[in-house]
Amino acid sequence: MQQEWIVVRGMGSLSGLGCTEAEIAESYAIGKSCFTSFKGNQSLAVSPVSTSSEELLAALLVEKPKYASLDRSVLLAIAAARQAVRQAGWEMKEHSMGINLGSSRGATGLFEQFHADFLTNPEQRLSPMASPSTTMGNLASWVAQDLAAQGPLISHSVTCSTALQAVANGVAWLKAGMAKRFLVGGTEAPLTDFTLAQMRAIGIYSPFSANDQPCRPLNGQQNTFVLGEGCAIFALERMTEAEISQLPTHQRIVIAGVGMGLEQTPSKTGVSKDGQHFQRSMREALLQAQLSPEQIDALVLHAPGTKAGDAAEVAAVSSVFDEHQPSLFTNKNQIGHTLGASGALSLSLAMALLQKQSISKQLQLSNAYSASLAPTAVMVNAAGFGGNSASVILRTL
Incomplete structure (x- = not known):
């Protein structure tokens, strides 16, 4: 029997980097900064999605007026899922696919709006849309409705490692033979x-x-x-080596390993100084991928720009990789921290590295391999409140 792999067949994303392959590639190549002032407050920087992404969302609402009642996070997911399915070449008549999407905060905008309405007039009947449009289950279920998909639907929140844990869950379903295709990601x-x-x-x-x-x-x-906003969704498919050999070279990217870690934290938002959760998730991912530390060419860090969090991750990387430390990358200096979507958007950078796209030096935090060599294995980290972390390894075949 031929070995099977979990292949990344397609990807869709909307962020400050853009919403098309060409636009995102250019943003990575030039190191585009996607920050602006929040509501004119010059002292408060944020990273909203690009103008092109806004136009895509507006077109979605014109096409489907009923979607106007959905939260912005759900609209982002619908738009990105359509892109991922299209890029994967999955025919819409082939409805069978699992969907696992996550978010740290969920329907943030709508929840705050409904709550404000209630506080203003608690005696007035609340909108009947308040409950169904703010549940976390909105994510996978509405994407499934839009794609007319049939299969397991999972929506979850594990704070900022949400998207990578969605990837891990999709991989588990596929490896167990309980599904052949899965959409995974975060918004x-x-x-x-x-x-x-x-x-x-x-x-x-x-x-x-x-x-x-x-x-x-x-x-x-x-x-x-x-803080930033955005979404990235990946189309995963279980394929044999013979099937993969028929794909173009740049599409032969597989998920080689996933790992998760948990540590006892000193506080609700704290981390251990040596990043024990990162160490555990990275080591587990390496073990599952059957790769040694020196075989990882690049690592897309979680690195949200916090002193304690960044230092803990660097310490964990030093512990796991020792003298074989890979090149370190990030896109948070472009788009900030998108919470539950951040791991998925970091995966998009890993994909760009593996596809030999031009990457600005501004995204490279250290250089451990020759710039003339393209990586063949890239690890991505994400971590969240509560001491949890996740690591995913992508590699080319």
């Missing part, structure tokens, strides 16, 4: 007054303006966390 639309106030209350928000490199991962001096 987040958290640019609201209340959510920004929560992030600032933690004391990690960047003091720098939008035009002054507000998010500075691994700067080691101060917290420079910046």
Whole structure:
């Protein structure tokens, strides 16, 4: 029997980087900064989705007016899922596919709107859409409705490692033979007054303006966390080596390993100094992929720009890789931290590296391999509140 692999057949994403393959590739090549001031507040930088992404969402609402009642996070997921399915070449008549999508905050905008309406007039009957349009299950179920899909539907939240844990879950279903195709990823639309106030209350928000490199991962001096919005969804398919050999070379990217870690945290938002959860997830991913540390060419860090979080991850990388440390990359200095979608958007950067796309030096935090060599195995990290982390390894065949 031929060995089977979990292949990344397609990807769709919307963020400050853009919403098309060409636009996103250009953003990576030039190191585009996607920050702007929130509601004119020059001291508060955020990263909204691109103008082209907004136009895509507007077109979606023209096509499907009933979608106007859905939260922005759901609309982002629908648009990205359509792209992923199209790129995968999955015919719409082939409805059987699993869907596992996640978000850290869920229907942020609608929930805050309905809650504000209730506080303003608690005696007035609340909109009947309040409950069904703010449930986390909105994500997978509405994407399935849009694609007329049949299969397992899973929506979840594991804070900022949500998207990578969705990938891990999709891989598990596929490897178990319980599905042949799965859509996985994360979506987040958290640019609201209340959510920004929560992030600032933690004391990690960047003091720098939008035009002054507000998010500075691994700067080691101060917290420079910046909130962003976006979505990325991947079409995964279980395929034999013979089937994979028929694909174009740049499409022969597989998920070689996934790992998850958990540590006992010193506080609700804290991490251990040596990043024990990162160590566990990275080692588990390496073990599952049957790869040694020196075989990983590049690592897309979680690195949200917080002093404690960045330092813990760097310490964990040093522990796991020792003298074989790979090149370190990030796109958070472009789009900030998109919470539950961040791991998926980091995967998009890993895909770009494996496809030999041009990547700006601004995204490279260290250089451990020759710039003339393209990586063949890339690891991606993500972590969230509560001491959880996830790592995914992509490689080319």
